Amino acid sequence: MRAAVFEAFQGNITIQNIKDPVPKCDGAVVKVNATGLCRSDWHGWMGHDTAIKLPHVPGHELAGTIEAIGKDVNNFNIGDRITVPFVSGCGLCGECKSGNHQVCDYHSQPGFTHHGSFAEYVALDYADTNLVLLPEEIDDVTAQPLAVDL
Ligand SMILES: [Zn+2]
Ligand SMILES: [Zn+2]
Structure with a gap:
């Protein structure tokens, strides 16, 4: 898949072809329909978050469509x-x-503990506990910044 990647903190962000994510047993892989950019992404890129391992794909405010699910997702x-x-x-x-x-x-x-949503696909863990189904009347662009406050 294509993704926006940085290889050094405060370094260039480039579009690269990287391996497609696979869902964990309790997770899902989502095709990203919309993703936002916020100050937390900037903190990550600056090197302020020790969870981030390089090279890294940022992005955590997202709306998408489930493409694959792990066997334990109900x-x-x-x-x-x-x-x-x-x-x-x-x-x-x-x-x-x-x-x-x-x-x-x-x-x-x-976007912090693992690759984020500035990509075609993103893996989300603990799906049953965390994913929120979007109603038809909320489109992807409207929904993605809601990820901050859920
Ligand atoms: Zn944010
Ligand atoms: Zn817990």
Whole structure:
């Protein structure tokens, strides 16, 4: 797939062909329909986030269509149009069970813990816990910045 990649913090971002993502057992791969750019992406590019391993694909505010799902995903299907919160909690730990997914020790964060949505496809983990089905009346461009506050 094609993706926007940086190989050094504060370095150039170039369009490259990289390996297609595959879903984890509890995850999904989404075809990106729209993606936003925010200051968190800038922090990542600056080198302020220790989770980021180079080379890296940024992007976390996205709306897309599910292209593939892992075998343990029950609540979503290929073809579903979704968005996802800024931090995807595991759904199982104490913090997640108390509603604090944003501070989950096992969290996953596209564009930070793994390659993000400035690409044709993005892998999203813990799909059943985090993906949000988009209603027909909310289009992709409108939906993608909502990913910040979910
Ligand atoms: Zn953001
Ligand atoms: Zn958790």
